[in-house]
Amino acid sequence: MAHAVVAGAGIGGLTAALALARNGWQVTVLEQAASIEPVGAGLAVAPNALRALDMIGLGDEVRKLSAIQGEAGLRRPSGRWLSRTTAEDAAARYGDSIVLLTRSALVGILAARLPRGALRLGTRAESADPRTGLVTLATPAGGTETIQADLVVAADGIRSRTRAALFPGHPEPGYAGVTSWRALVPFPGPVGASETWGAGLVFGVMPLAGGQVYCYATAPVPAGLRAESEKDELIRLFGRWHDPIPALLAAAEPGAVLRHDIYSLDTPLPALHSGRIALLGDAAHPMTPNLGQGACQAIEDAVVLARHVSPGGGPAPDLTAGLAAYSRERLARTTPIVRRSRLVGRVSGWRAPLAVALRDGALRAAGMLGPAVAVRQFDDVFRWPA
């Protein structure tokens, strides 16, 4: 049986391992961390990723554990709506609405389906030879080992050492100019989904199943800054915004507020493969979170990769052609999404009062055309496969 070694057990790596195993590959997943419990945050899974999950038999399980994003939209800090969409409009157009769940719920679903013994925790992929498929890894005991792979999937995240080794001259992901906060907040009251844009500031609210609300926020500040209390920093920035933002912030556990600076790879890689190695997810095309598509695209990558390297349901006789096809298809799909996400991030980060007024006026005018029109703006992203 042909053997695929997957470096990284994030959403991308786990989905790739499952999709490959389903198509007849023996899989080994290397994860440098001692556990795969992800950061305590939520995740929006869009219709395109649900369709990809359907292709490997997991869509319904994800839907079952998720909340459906009902009426949602863009607001101003005063609470005034700029545009709205509904779950019905999205479902009518794309077959599904966006669904919302915790990252740990999604990772739990994926990890539970890995073949027994496939996951090696505390094990770091040190290097992989694109020509031979020989992977060198660091074991939890501090030793070194090599494994022979027919296919290596580099799903090692935004700081991918595989990407740097395969494309040494390529620019690293650059700071997008904003930092982000995320928190899961226990909150019993009924809350609707929304994203609120102020002058450079963004605050998002996503109700999840089980009385939790996922909050996220971004602000344009220099990279690397940290506050003594990130919760207090959020209250300082957003504490006077519309309801229920102040109450959500008050209910957040101080230790549960995560902060990460946002990076994006503005120059696409020349290819998403080299020799026997395929890059996938944030290792391949790190993007800003403004379209909520980073993990969704990693899921699509995984399913498409498995299809291209497993013609006829088994390991590919011609891996080279399969990986070249994967690379072409996924670069064409992800490059415009990375760009669009970055653009939305830039526009939401505008701070000059006139620019903000013009932006909000344009959004409101578009929003007046109705929810069905607002939803259509996502056709390029959500309608997949085309």
Ligand SMILES: Cc1cc2nc3c(=O)[nH]c(=O)nc-3n(C[C@H](O)[C@H](O)[C@H](O)COP(=O)(O)OP(=O)(O)OC[C@H]3O[C@@H](n4cnc5c(N)ncnc54)[C@H](O)[C@@H]3O)c2cc1C
């Ligand atoms: C604030 C914010 C909000 C977001 N919201 C959404 C959203 O709502 N919807 C959405 O679709 N996307 C969202 N994203 C994007 C999404 O989180 C990422 O795109 C996605 O998690 C990438 O998954 P991945 O598997 O490619 O990488 P990662 O999740 O980074 O996983 C990489 C894994 O590889 C491991 N690893 C690294 N190096 C090695 C090595 N050498 N050997 C072994 N293991 C290694 C790491 O420990 C890690 O477990 C958001 C991102 C941010 C920052």
